[in-house]
Amino acid sequence: MPQYKPSGSAGHARTQLREKDLPAGVVSIRDILDGQISVGRFTSVIGLVKDMRAPMPTKGTDWKCALTLFDKSTEDDASGITLSIFRPQNDMPQPSVGDVIHVWSAKVYRYQSELTLITNRSTEIHAFTAAEIPRPPRSAADAMKPSHRKPVRIPLDKEFEYISWLYHSVDKYMLPTATDFQSNVERSMNIKDKFNVLKDVREGQFCDLIVQVVKDPFDQMDKVSLWVTDYTENDNFFKFAWDGSDMPNGRDGDPYGYTTANSNAASRTWPGPFGKRSMQITTYEPHASYFRAEVKPGDWVKLRNVQIKYGSNGNNLEGFLREDRGAFGSRLAVELLETSGDSHIDERLKEAIRRKRDYEKIARQQKKDYAAKEGVKRKAEDFVDDTKQNAKDRRKAQRAAKNKQWVEQEAKREELLGLNQLIKCESLDEPIYPLGEILEPPPYNTTIDGQEVMLTLPFTNAKYRANVRVVDFRPRKLEDFAVWRKVNEYDVLSDYSGGSDSESDDDPGTLDAFAGEKTWEWCFALQLEEAGARAGKNGPPERVWALVNNGEGQLLTDRDACDLRGNPDDLSALREQLFKLWGNLEEHKQHELQAQIQSRRRLAANQAPPDSSDSEDGGNDRDKGAAPPSKVSNKPFTCCLRQYGVAMPERDPAKCNAGEGKRYQRMFGLFGTKIS
Known part of the structure; x- marks a missing residue:
């Protein structure tokens, strides 16, 4: 690897190169660092590597x-x-x-007041070997390193020339030597x-923790003690039960002691979590003053x-946070973590918040069961077991074999569809499924009393690629495509889909439901409609409604949700973007909506409908200055669809397949699809 040192000849050679504009869609790094690209936006850059931190495993599957x-x-x-790159190690x-x-x-x-870039599933990264990059105007295409990932987008000729x-x-005088670079890695x-995590702490350890403060810190003049939790359990912690007694963990159906009759006022002052999930920590100066x-x-x-180490009672583990006497000065060992805003959220904090959400869901159900005097928590019917997962794999294999020949025969015919090249989707190596097959009720083979029986499941968790075109949308107005809700700490979780009745104690009939910070989300x-080669051959083309949630709406529209009624420029930009779709x-x-309004007005006024001739030539409408109705004209495109189920209220007990008073409703959602 060459050593990058400034030299007069090299500097002179650089001055001879004519300035070149950034390729379309690429921004300068300075624009990002100066805040000209807003946080949360997706953007593209081209730059030289001057430092690297080696891949390390995360708590998930990515490195x-x-x-x-x-x-x-x-x-x-x-x-x-x-x-920051999040991918499997091999990629x-x-x-x-x-x-x-x-x-x-x-x-x-x-992240920590600094602007950074972070990858997502749609990010493309291409590396070019420095020593193989030719001088301009020659293209850098031959210097591009091979990638383990199948690229969805290859750089354009102008981007190769710019590189x-x-x-x-x-x-390049700021670059380290190859030796120093490798040493840093x-x-x-x-x-x-x-x-x-608290469940793994043992006596004698010195640990870093991410925890939530449970109660007000207790001031003891020269020190402060407090209770903290990360919603994991440790057998060596003190157990908080609903009645204040130290009960065994094995209480059937009531692990938190909610159903104990002899509750007392003192024990009820404990805010939770119940069980062995909280540890006491004693902090000394300078940390005590901060708390x-x-x-x-x-x-x-x-x-x-x-x-x-074990506390004064000798039975329960406690934590102690003292001043680091070996440090230069007093280094504060406490950091207050943000759970909202634009700062990067530690993945370990997300896991702790996710555990809190799961605990509160169970605790809330325990309280409901106690109030209803049912004694124990009912178990919801489980549709995802190993047997059904195997059945799902078999169905997937059967569908793949069934469609393999058809896909090969239809490949050339699909070229005649004239697919919209402005719409891109992921999983290009997956086959295209007709909507008719996607909409077929999912079968399930099982054995009852020694006989094989085929059942029809209410839904199956599956993903597909399909050729479709948009024929309708909801809500009727684009202004309503974005909705607001209150901000809470669960927003940092990638699998959090917004507030629900089960996760909020605010009464929607009070002003509290409208107080606090708000955030806007996509929801439409x-x-x-089926747009494949066989669409409409045996009757009307199949149709399906696909929901678009906030994350998929961001990917599809390439923009964040906002108050579209209060921001006409954003509404106009959204309209232009969706026109491509x-x-x-x-x-x-x-035009249809106006016609319906006119029809209702005529009925209300007891007027006859317009003549068919007027409707056909649009004469009446033109007399009023309105444009004649237009015919829908748009191109089909390839998208990704996912099938899933949601529990809906149901009064008929015979239809309750999702627990008491609930049934599963099959739903479809759009994912992995983007308007480029």
Whole structure:
């Protein structure tokens, strides 16, 4: 690897290269660092690698690595931008110092007051070997490194040309040597992680913790004690039961002691969580002063180097947070964590909040059971077991075999559909399924009394690719495609879909439901019509309603939800974006709506309907200055659909297949589809 040092000849060569504009869709790193690209937006950059933190496993299936990139806009200072990459280990890029990285569709994030980039499932990353990049105007295409991931988007010719120009024009004096670069990468792998969850703490350990404060810190003059939890259980913690007694964990159907009759007022002051989920921590100065002034119940905090040992009663583990006497000055070992806003949220904090949500769901059900004097919590019917998972795999294999021959025969015919190239979707290697087959009720083979029986399931968790066109949408007005709700700590969870009755204690009939910070989310539905080669051959084409939630709405429209009624510019931009998806459908629906309004007015006034001749030629409408009704004209496109089920209220006990008073309703949702 060459050593990058400034030289007079190299600097002179750079000045001879004519300035080149950024390719369309690519922004400068300086624009991101200066805040010109808003947090949460998806954007693209091209830069040189000057630092790398090696891939490390996360709590999930992905690994994480980080690259520091700079470009022409940041060549004269030490600043750059961090790109955090979340992918399986085998899909991680392996660049060297000075290599050029092309990043397409990464999300702008704020982490600890710094602006960064973070990957998502639609992000494309292409690396170019520095030593193989030719001088402009030659293309850098041959210098692109092979990738383990199947690319959805390949850089354009103008982007290849820009990469050559950038590499040979940017000042590389800020780059480390290849030896120093590799040493930094190896050093990043040797970070000792002292983090622990409460269920795993043991006597004698010094641990880093992420916990929530349960009660007001208790001031003891020279120290402060408090109770904390991360919603995991440890047998060596004190057990809080509903009646204040120390009961065994094995209480059938009532693990938190809700059904104990002899409750007392003192025990009811404990806010929870119940069971062995909370640990007492004693903090000394300078940490004690921070807890007195800054921390309150409900706050999430990160604590470093907490000593774990048995307390004065000798039975329960406790934590102790003391001053680090070996440090230069007093280093504060407490960090107040944010659960909302634009800052990057620690994955371990997300896991703790997810555990809290799961605990509260169970605790809420326990309270309902106690109030109803039912004694024990009912178990909902489980539709996802190993047998059905195997059946699902068999059905998938059967469908794949059934459609393999058909897909091959239809491949050429699909080319004649004229698919909309502005609409992109993922999983390009998956076959196309007709809507008719997707809508077939899912069968399930089982054995009852020694005989094989085929049952029809209410739904199955499955994903498909299909060729469709949009023929309708809900709500009727684009202004209603975005809705607001109150912000809460669960927003940091990727699998949180917004508030529900079971997760909020606010009475919708009071002003409390409208108080506090609000956030806007996408929430609309598209009616999709079969557009395959066989559509309409045996009757009307199949249709299905597909819901679009907030995350998929962001991906589809390439924009965040907002108050569309209060932001006409955003509404106009959304209308232009959706025009690429559905053509003149909105205009056609507006004509239909106006016709319905006119019809209702005529009926209310006891007037005769307009003559058919007027309806056909639009004469009456033209006399009134209105445009004649238009015919829907839009192109079919390929999208991804997922099938799932939701529990709905049901009065008929014979139809209750999701527990008492509930039945499963089969639903479809759009995912992995984007308007480019």
